[in-house]
Amino acid sequence: MNSDFVPIGQASKILGVSIQTLRNWEKTGKLLPDFISVGRTRRYSRRRFLSIAGLTNSETKEDQKVTIAYARVSTNEQKEDLSQQIELLELFC
Template identity: 50%
Template sequence: MDRLATIGEASKILGVSISTLRRWEKEGRLQPDEITPGGHRRYDLVKLRPELFRLQRSDRKTVAYARVSSHDQKEDLERQKQVLEMYCAAQGWTFEVVADLGSGMNYHKKGLQRLLNAILQDEVGRLVITHKDRLLRFGAELVFAICEAKEVEVVILNQGEDTSFEEDLAKDVLEIITVFSARLYGSRSRKNQKLLEGMKKVVDDAQKP
């Protein structure tokens, strides 16, 4: 199906007259997506009728998402990926694993951005994670809301406490303190460095058995 429609085709799809489309254009309500050298208007069908181009659920992929906060948790990342792979394979799903190494407070991780873009592009039919906090520390519910709007099934393998919750939370708290102290005192100030060293010691002590 050609994505670009003539003004006549667009009027039929929307159930309005051509004169109404021209009026909407003057009012700024609906602009053509392209005007040919000959002055003919073209409208993007994906914007007018997105459901015509949305992949069916069976055609959309399953994405398994794994994340840890730091490099010293790489073994945990591999365990997450193995659990996700075994689960998806056992269900008979064709799947892709997306993994991130970064704080649960960071919304700009490459894997997370790729996942969100794929969901918004209607390429994902199912999202699988081991724990809710593997997605984001705060804001996971927003992602779940987007999934619901896009008819993406969310599968959370473990609804209980994440075994690395305390360690991740400590690292996320340290990251928050780092950002705010840098803004208050400057990233290179001696006061900032002392504060961070003190907080790191507290975090390290808290993680010792």
């Protein structure tokens, strides 16, 4: 099996959608599997489904994740603490 073809579970992770969404796309014709085995295992062309998602082979939804950090203090007198929190969060992220 060529690595250019991936099963439905892997395709759903790369695209950032559920397996059911891929099945719904198949029903509507938006994304058809390149082949389905006798046991109904779907295989998708990596290049084709990434182009539908507007991605290249080198970037996936997982690569595009963003990290958000949150810092807060209760009073204005703790502004220095807030600066320290932000600094630590920036180092961590």
